[in-house]
Amino acid sequence: MDSEAEALAAELWSIARDEQQASRRIASDSLAERVRAGIRVRAAADGVKVRTARIGDAVVVVRRDADVWGESAAEMRRKLLPNA
Numbered sequence: 001m002d003s004e005a006e007a008l009a010a011e012l013w014s015i016a017r018d019e020q021q022a023s024r025r026i027a028s029d030s031l032a033e034r035v036r037a038g039i040r041v042r043a044a045a046d047g048v049k050v051r052t053a054r055i056g057d058a059v060v061v062v063r064r065d066a067d068v069w070g071e072s073a074a075e076m077r078r079k080l081l082p083n084a
Helices: 003-019 029-045 073-080
Strands: 021-025 050-055 058-063
Touching (some): 003 029, 003 058, 021 073, 029 050, 029 058, 058 073
Antiparallel strands (some): 021 058, 050 058
16 A cells, blocks of 8 residues: 555544544545555454445545444434535
8 A cells, every 4th residue: 555545544544443433535536445445454453343435525434333323324424524
């Protein structure tokens, strides 16, 4: 994994690990896929189940035990992409 993807994956996983979810706008589809893969590797290494997704131009990661899963799809999107 390249250093840019590595740094972004580390940052997003750190936030999601501590705050249950994280998102970041990443314009490049290729970079976004590498970041998502890096997040999944880190989560697995920590024994945490996650879901990652590409929503528009953003990468989102949500822990499987996050409180947001009880919300409606619209509310989840609002919380995951507050500036969208």
